[in-house]
Amino acid sequence: MPYFDKRDFPVFDAMPELVYLDSTATSQKPKPVIDAVSRYYREENANPLRGLYGLAVKATDAYENARAAVHDFIGAASEREIVFTRNATESLNLIASSYGRENIRQNDEILVTISEHHSNFLPWQVLAKEKGARLKFLKCGKDGEYTPEMLEKALTPRTKIFAAAQISNVIGRLNPIKEFAEICHKNGTVIVCDGAQSVPHIPVNVRELGVDFLAFSGHKMFAPMGIGVLYGREELLEQMPPFLYGGEMIEYVTLCGATFAELPHKFEAGTVNAGGAVGLHAAIDYIGEFGFAKLEKREKELTRLLIEGMKETPHVRIIGSEDPADHCGIVSFTIDDVHPHDIAAIFDESGIAVRAGHHCAQPLHKYLGVQSSVRASAALYNDRRDTELFLECLKTIRRRMGYSE
Amino acid sequence: MPYFDKRDFPVFDAMPELVYLDSTATSQKPKPVIDAVSRYYREENANPLRGLYGLAVKATDAYENARAAVHDFIGAASEREIVFTRNATESLNLIASSYGRENIRQNDEILVTISEHHSNFLPWQVLAKEKGARLKFLKCGKDGEYTPEMLEKALTPRTKIFAAAQISNVIGRLNPIKEFAEICHKNGTVIVCDGAQSVPHIPVNVRELGVDFLAFSGHKMFAPMGIGVLYGREELLEQMPPFLYGGEMIEYVTLCGATFAELPHKFEAGTVNAGGAVGLHAAIDYIGEFGFAKLEKREKELTRLLIEGMKETPHVRIIGSEDPADHCGIVSFTIDDVHPHDIAAIFDESGIAVRAGHHCAQPLHKYLGVQSSVRASAALYNDRRDTELFLECLKTIRRRMGYSE
Amino acid sequence: MSNFYNEILTDHNMHPVHKHELAVCTCSREGVNPSCGDDITLNLRIEDGIIADGSFTGSGCAVSQASADIMLDLVIGKSIDEAERLHALFMKMIRGEADDSELEELDEAAALADISHMPARVKCAVLGWRTLGESLPER
Amino acid sequence: MSNFYNEILTDHNMHPVHKHELAVCTCSREGVNPSCGDDITLNLRIEDGIIADGSFTGSGCAVSQASADIMLDLVIGKSIDEAERLHALFMKMIRGEADDSELEELDEAAALADISHMPARVKCAVLGWRTLGESLPER
């Protein structure tokens, strides 16, 4: 039976003193996930999908059962809507490259929020350039918020795509994606939701949200690296051309042309990552057993502790809202006069892992007028002691850099 | 200490009776590889490349050490020439998409062999269509051979790219890539080598071969799924635009443009698969300890046993050469009057895993005038008993299908 | 699974009764499995709501060929409704959900029951039946 | 590693001696670390093969700023050859290859020796030196 805390995560056996507050970059992996992947390779490994022998049937089942689990997890209408990719970045590139190239014309508009991760920003920038379309930006309010009204104002009849994270990896605030989707659809705009930071933290149901596409990464939700998901509405995926070519994504190939396999295989070129999918399946089961209710409660509590402590620390400035309720486990901040890289290095000297830099969101940092920031993020394996050690260290930083207070 | 045979591969503990002759599709994984990946997640996992804390430094080292190992393994000039991808298919798509789109013009010619795997065929077909270029085919001789003379005849001043597998996954014969590279370069043609089947079986040195690009997959060489390699000459990679966008592949991002990171990171979008890279590193070490001399000897011996037994079995027709020396562990065949899928199913009833179908090489099968074929392939974990059981079963197949002999 | 290629199957494969052209037919339809290369053309002569005659041509694995032949054995002379019902029953068996009495109704087609353990071959077993389903007039 | 931010480093960061414009300079060069956002401009006045004066401006982390200031302490008044030699020595230290007597020569710059354990920060420590290397006349 899992414990649903640090004890499930072998990295904390290897480094008992580690205070890991960088789960937004990547999560640690619980034993059930590590073991599921090993077991797959020890007992079920073969090249899935076309095998005509028992072991290949097992491998295919393992892979397709993982797809079914993802489908349940995000409430998709059909397993045909679940495409396995390498990570959220690939999922987003796939949408821009396949759906985008096919549907964006000159003078169309693509709207993205100013706080998007580069992975949900650059593919649109490149697409817009290629097509002579216009890339427009939705800017957040001073608490990092985006409202339905803001979106309504920014949409025009030419807006073909709106791309937004459900939770920004810097601001950490939950955006009203359901309302956004309604507004977009009234406007004939397709909505691409980056779920890289939401799917690991809150229950996400694509049909309730009404999004057209959702992208996320396994490695941020306790699964191994190298496996990600693209959800797309069947109707849209159906009309899209393939993304990469080769392997089981074909139907017939001749010297002068080819027809392609059915969904979702059309988008899965080359040998699939069954081991990664099995790991993702185990991660979904792990989250499922824990339950989002408890998970959210724990993360909210940790966030509250972090933010309250930060607010008591002079010279610390939180990015976005100062209300803990507006953060889903993610808090980015700066300290007056101290460079974020130095801050992270000092935390590291105390065994505390936090991230510093632009967090792949340079446009947001520019918009906020800061070069870079530090980010602390919590997951279910963090505890009160982690927040205490973090805050203790936080208070010493300016002093350790030579400032009197 | 590893044994360098079945005992190292836990799948044969789980299924002691399994006769696995489908390594060309995917290899089984030795314990050192499975353990290395687990260890990475238990002790070193973090998001590599930008981390400012100890654990992220470990993860970065694990990832970059894997790159260094690949670089040594294939004799690249610099680690900047080693790009991690998901699999050979993605590597080949990357070349076609990035190098191809940038360099192929209308009326240019792209030459591929008729036996290419769809992964080294469809990307070129798509590119040729997009650019109005011509896709031409190099046809093999009756023993599945390609000679320098054939290539010389097929090249024209317009041939910009020649794409060829070093070993076809159906024919199993070693192609004279070094000679091909020389001929191509005299002609100003870039040579793309698909090493998916050669890198696991023979020592491959990109500088000795003189190829411009080499693609291969980890999962076919004892590594986990989800990790592959693209080698490209630095000079070519340097001039190529990125493939996918987002994550650590940038330098600066602004609202209206971006500049990109140095090689090889420019081509590695999104969170990298460090766990997969660690697995590939362990696989390379495993092969290295075994040594290619012994590995080739063993595979040659198994191939000889297979082919000699096949030749003694009436109604069995080998694809390509009947000389065992012309096969690198891969033998495809048909049996008169019995459909390959039925053959594979009967083998499966005897616990023998072989592949049947078009092996992602429909153009080759069409050219050979067969719908599909059966393929048996050997790896270092196979032994004489495997070949005996295979041949025993082979002899019964026509009878079991109701034929008198 | 250890003796899937039983006599019923190999017999129908080697000596199909219904594998030939059909001089007079009211409907002819092709069915293919791209991934296997199985390809059959199913010919039916339907008169007054009855499958008066049927045949198939084409090529493919023993499973696809034998299954089509066995199917024609079963449905020739039956009403469209009855053929629909057998079609549904066969699909149920393939999903591993048919009970013994249902298997009995399927007669020789029940020889293919074990295919449910070989997902990659299900398409072959089903090809003839799927094509039949597509051939029968809508109601 | 547990006290990398020692007094030498924090002092040079908070109270840099050489962080200002340079009225008369023979060469001025920008150096950046895209991934960190560190950005310095190094100004030198070179006369008769001697670095007669130098300064820097810009912004960045404490490591990059302090390292640039310490570097200028070391090289101002030295010949170009000597500056080149110190540059090479510093790089050697960063790779973790300098011996004790070499560390001594680097004086306060040796406070940065431990950076070799923090690969992501090496660029910061090296920024000033790299820019110096690019500023010195080729020979």
Ligand SMILES: Cc1ncc(COP(=O)(O)O)c(C=O)c1O
């Ligand atoms: C010759 C050859 N090229 C390319 C591939 C594609 O490899 P992957 O499916 O790992 O991308 C294969 C494997 O199926 C192959 O045998």
Ligand SMILES: Cc1ncc(COP(=O)(O)O)c(C=O)c1O
């Ligand atoms: C909001 C957001 N989108 C996209 C990504 C990209 O995820 P990955 O690097 O796994 O592709 C990240 C993670 O860094 C993220 O936080």
